[in-house]
Amino acid sequence: MPPQEPLVSVSGVQKTYFTRQSPIQAVASASVDVARGEFVSLLGPSGCGKSTLLMMIAGLEKPTAGSISLHGSAVVNPRRDIGIIFQDATLLPWKSTLENVLFPIQILKLPMEKYRERARELIAMVGLTGFEHKKPAELSGGMRQRVAICRALIHDPDILLMDEPFSALDAITRDQMNVALSEILETYKKTVIFVTHSIREAAFLSDRVVVMGGRPSTIILDMKMPFPRPRRFEIEETQEFAQVCRQLRLTIEAAHGHPPALVKSSTASPASGSAVIE
Numbered sequence: 001m002p003p004q005e006p007l008v009s010v011s012g013v014q015k016t017y018f019t020r021q022s023p024i025q026a027v028a029s030a031s032v033d034v035a036r037g038e039f040v041s042l043l044g045p046s047g048c049g050k051s052t053l054l055m056m057i058a059g060l061e062k063p064t065a066g067s068i069s070l071h072g073s074a075v076v077n078p079r080r081d082i083g084i085i086f087q088d089a090t091l092l093p094w095k096s097t098l099e100n101v102l103f104p105i106q107i108l109k110l111p112m113e114k115y116r117e118r119a120r121e122l123i124a125m126v127g128l129t130g131f132e133h134k135k136p137a138e139l140s141g142g143m144r145q146r147v148a149i150c151r152a153l154i155h156d157p158d159i160l161l162m163d164e165p166f167s168a169l170d171a172i173t174r175d176q177m178n179v180a181l182s183e184i185l186e187t188y189k190k191t192v193i194f195v196t197h198s199i200r201e202a203a204f205l206s207d208r209v210v211v212m213g214g215r216p217s218t219i220i221l222d223m224k225m226p227f228p229r230p231r232r233f234e235i236e237e238t239q240e241f242a243q244v245c246r247q248l249r250l251t252i253e254a255a256h257g258h259p260p261a262l263v264k265s266s267t268a269s270p271a272s273g274s275a276v277i278e
């Protein structure tokens with residue numbers, strides 16, 4: 001693949017859900033390219049179509065119009081070169097940490113012995129050595145999400161798609177998970193598309209933040225994050241970080257014609273039309 005070619009290319013994508021009541025236009029128009037190794041966040045208020053766009057990139061939803069390609073080939077079905085992580089860790093409750101991490105290998109019918117060592121390495125990387133034989137019920141929410149990250153990485157996909165993976169966690173655990181994810185990606189270089197409605201989380205983690213919003217929903221800003229890597233918590237105390245967050249927040253507010261309600265995303269489910277930002 002020539003170096004300039006994006007790994008993920010979303011071109012003129014629209015999505016309308018045809019429901020029994022009336023059609024719902026989830027995404028009016030979206031075009032975005034993601035280069036190999038980039039970390040791109042999709043940021044925006046609740047209901048602006050972030051998850052829909054992510055599911056289309058995953059091949060789990062079909063666009064009504066437009067096209068999506070990975071490695072230059074059209075996405076028409078779910079693919080092996082993608083790992084997905086959802087808000088809920090969705091681990092199998094009867095399987096141990098190690099068995100959950102290895103589950104995709106079982107499903108993909110890959111040689112289990114070859115991946116056992118990698119599973120242990122991933123588990124160590126996320127700080128879960130000693131918990132290999134624990135069941136999900138014996139783990140905290142943050143630990144379960146760490147297992148889900150290992151499971152998404154086990155078959156070494158090129159792309160990680162993450163849909164609000166930390167939004168159900170408490171604020172301290174969420175901050176820790178942001179740092180842990182940054183460290184994991186320093187080791188296992190991946191291309192990541194990350195859905196969030198936390199401005200701070202998007203700014204901290206991303207190379208680029210793509211803001212979705214407006215009615216009907218489109219991409220309203222695509223902004224490079226100017227912070228060097230590796231990133232540590234301290235960057236959040238800088239004036240530059242505050243300015244970037246302010247610009248992102250003002251963009252979201254402008255698209256909605258009024259200051260959106262400020263609601264803690266980890267706890268609240270907003271009324272339709274209100275933006276959830278931190």
Ligand SMILES: Nc1ncnc2c1ncn2[C@@H]1O[C@H](COP(=O)(O)OP(=O)(O)OP(=O)(O)O)[C@@H](O)[C@H]1O
Binds near residue numbers: 044048052
């Ligand atoms: N399967 C579906 N069928 C019908 N409508 C849907 C479906 N999935 C999403 N929608 C609608 O599409 C719009 C966009 O939803 P989507 O979940 O993509 O937004 P979002 O930005 O990810 O929201 P949130 O941050 O709350 O998860 C919403 O109006 C939602 O109700």
